[in-house]
């Protein structure tokens with residue numbers, strides 16, 4: 001399979017990442033099928049896409065008609081069978097190995113053998129996800145960054161059995177969506193989250209241990225190290241549940257230096273998951 005053979009792209013999961021991936025693929029001219037388990041999640045995904053396209057139009061980055069054409073290229077569904085004629089599918093469901101493996105089993109049953117199956121996992125093993133399908137050479141990690149329409153980078157992750165053609169196609173597809181890529185081996189957290197998660201957890205601990213207030217920790221890191229967001233604000237933006245899931249995987253695989261901060265666990269237990277629930281470390285309208 002080569003880039004020219006890809007017309008129809010499937011996205012599994014219409015949440016933060018899935019709807020962003022669907023949007024950028026549609027804006028790049030692909031027909032997209034975006035699938036979630038319930039219609040309310042599909043509709044919420046479309047609401048995010050409408051908002052995001054509206055922002056791009058307001059900033060003159062897209063014309064209204066380009067945005068409308070992109071929107072029209074996305075079909076929303078709860079029916080797995082609608083993914084059957086996709087040439088490439090990106091899975092962006094909950095960061096849980098059992099859930100991801102069950103999605104991959106379904107995809108292997110539903111899609112053609114040559115369909116490339118990508119996972120957007122932040123930290124889980126590509127090799128373990130691929131182990132449940134009969135075509136592990138067609139499975140790779142395409143780790144998009146949040147928010148997908150804005151962030152330029154895609155981490156291409158190489159599983160034990162990922163084929164060379166699949167990798168070449170993964171890079172080419174991401175570049176066709178206007179992204180830049182780098183490659184990481186299938187080791188916990190790959191490049192980005194292996195380094196990012198301890199940074200976020202240390203920011204949370206510094207706050208919890210009274211080193212500084214939330215805003216000062218975020219200001220310290222933005223002004224002191226020239227990053228666009230500090231660790232607490234970034235955690236809210238990613239989703240505290242997503243940060244906790246990723247931190248727990250890294251802790252399990254790499255040991256105590258990756259232990260999630262206590263306050264992160266407490267916030268998630270309280271249901272304060274960041275921007276998406278209206279409150280995390282900060283409050284949102």
Ligand SMILES: NC(=O)c1ccc[n+]([C@@H]2O[C@H](COP(=O)([O-])OP(=O)(O)OC[C@H]3O[C@@H](n4cnc5c(N)ncnc54)[C@H](O)[C@@H]3O)[C@@H](O)[C@H]2O)c1
Nearest residue numbers: 013015016017018036037041092093094095121122146238
């Ligand atoms: N949020 C981030 O900043 C970020 C960044 C990079 C990668 N990721 C990764 O992307 C993936 C998705 O994260 P997210 O932030 O979009 O999560 P999210 O919670 O916003 O969305 C996940 C969606 O998957 C759906 N889902 C669950 N099981 C499903 C199934 N069997 N079939 C179809 N849909 C199903 C849920 O209903 C939900 O809508 C995770 O693996 C996460 O680690 C997240």
